[in-house]
Amino acid sequence: MTKLQAGYLFPEIARRRSAHMLKYPDAQVISLGIGDTTEPIPPVIASAMAKRAQGLSTFEGYSGYGAEQGEKRLRAAIASTYYDGLGIEETDIFVSDGAKCDISRLQLLFGANVTTAVQDPSYPAYVDSSVIMGQTGIFKKDIEKYGNIEYMRCTPENGFFPDLSTVKRTDVIFFCSPNNPTGAAASREQLTRLVQFAKDNGSIIVYDSAYAMYISDDSPRSIFEIPGAKEVAVETASFLKYAGFTGVRLGWTVIPKELLFSDGSPVAKDFNLIVCTGSNGASNISQAGGLACLSSEGLKAMTDVVNFYKENTQIIVDTFASLGFNAYGGLNAPYVWVRFPGKSSWDVFAEILEKTHLVTTPGSGFGPGGEGFVRVSAFGHRENVVEACKRLQQLYR
Numbered sequence: 184m185t186k187l188q189a190g191y192l193f194p195e196i197a198r199r200r201s202a203h204m205l206k207y208p209d210a211q212v213i214s215l216g217i218g219d220t221t222e223p224i225p226p227v228i229a230s231a232m233a234k235r236a237q238g239l240s241t242f243e244g245y246s247g248y249g250a251e252q253g254e255k256r257l258r259a260a261i262a263s264t265y266y267d268g269l270g271i272e273e274t275d276i277f278v279s280d281g282a283k284c285d286i287s288r289l290q291l292l293f294g295a296n297v298t299t300a301v302q303d304p305s306y307p308a309y310v311d312s313s314v315i316m317g318q319t320g321i322f323k324k325d326i327e328k329y330g331n332i333e334y335m336r337c338t339p340e341n342g343f344f345p346d347l348s349t350v351k352r353t354d355v356i357f358f359c360s361p362n363n364p365t366g367a368a369a370s371r372e373q374l375t376r377l378v379q380f381a382k383d384n385g386s387i388i389v390y391d392s393a394y395a396m397y398i399s400d401d402s403p404r405s406i407f408e409i410p411g412a413k414e415v416a417v418e419t420a421s422f423l424k425y426a427g428f429t430g431v432r433l434g435w436t437v438i439p440k441e442l443l444f445s446d447g448s449p450v451a452k453d454f455n456l457i458v459c460t461g462s463n464g465a466s467n468i469s470q471a472g473g474l475a476c477l478s479s480e481g482l483k484a485m486t487d488v489v490n491f492y493k494e495n496t497q498i499i500v501d502t503f504a505s506l507g508f509n510a511y512g513g514l515n516a517p518y519v520w521v522r523f524p525g526k527s528s529w530d531v532f533a534e535i536l537e538k539t540h541l542v543t544t545p546g547s548g549f550g551p552g553g554e555g556f557v558r559v560s561a562f563g564h565r566e567n568v569v570e571a572c573k574r575l576q577q578l579y580r
């Protein structure tokens with residue numbers, strides 16, 4: 184826990200933001216930092232939740248404990264909407280209160296005695312939950328700082344896909360595509376190599392597809408589009424970044440029945456025990472919202488929300504590009520990854536905050552490979568994003 188606290192990113196940003204607001208009480212601080220959604224939940228989805236909530240006040244509509252794995256109808260709708268034709272069935276889907284929570288449940292499943300690889304940079308929850316589990320002690324180099332983690336460097340120079348020939352074998356590989364923070368989505372060819380790598384090494388891939396609906400090019404939306412992936416991968420996903428469910432909480436994890444431990448026992452069987460032991464399932468009101476998300480009006484409304492954030496992304500990318508920066512991401516994710524050659528991420532973060540009252544995220548908080556970068560999130564009201572870009576233009580013109 185001590186190791187973890189030293190590097191815990193978002194509380195440190197919040198602390199600096201509060202200090203800044205004390206120093207400049209009249210400043211209009213705009214946050215393009217933490218990556219929380221800002222736009223309202225589409226009415227077709229919110230009203231379905233309201234209806235379920237109202238129903239709970241009647242004898243006919245009341246329900247108590249539901250299935251720990253989620254409501255059958257919702258599991259079936261997730262399977263048919265996102266995994267049609269990929270051989271994923273309703274029973275492979277575990278509905279939950281979010282992808283981050285499922286990442287920690289998967290860590291509980293794997294335990295302390297595994298080795299783990301992550302993209303560098305990547306979403307901090309993978310490394311942080313590994314450190315909490317105590318997965319430390321094999322690779323000497325960064326143990327003190329990061330625990331027993333293999334960092335797979337992802338840079339503009341390698342197209343944000345690791346050189347697998349230099350990656351050590353690990354039991355577990357966390358892979359997020361489109362990636363938070365770089366915004367890069369792996370191609371079919373790259374994912375095919377990743378699946379083969381996992382197969383050769385007997386590793387399990389935890390594929391985080393939280394941003395799949397943001398993909399604009401022909402990158403796969405799911406790891407299960409890759410032949411053979413069902414034998415080596417699980418996938419976590421959520422409604423959070425599509426429907427504004429960051430507060431409502433609803434996600435899912437796919438554990439294909441084809442995925443087996445080396446002793447031949449199904450991973451899904453053990454995951455089911457973890458789910459049933461540590462939780463009593465996602466809220467029934469959230470699940471009503473999830474079902475509405477997957478109706479035809481709900482899917483259209485989520486696409487509109489995603490497109491709104493992607494327009495924000497374009498505005499941010501264009502701003503940095505016009506100022507001569509190398510700004511990556513944006514095409515397939517709500518994040519822009521901006522390079523500041525020769526500078527430290529925290530210095531850039533501090534300068535932007537001090538001079539423009541904008542909160543960004545220092546790239547080094549996502550791993551050593553993020554040093555020299557800053558992540559700018561496209562989650563924001565349009566007028567705030569436009570105003571933020573105006574201030575950046577004044578700062579860097």
Ligand SMILES: *Cc1c(COP(=O)(O)O)cnc(C)c1O
Pocket residue numbers: 280281282283284306359363391393420421422423424429433434
């Ligand atoms: C936001 C995010 C999640 C979502 O976590 P929830 O628990 O569903 O809010 C998962 N993975 C990544 C990479 C994210 O950025």
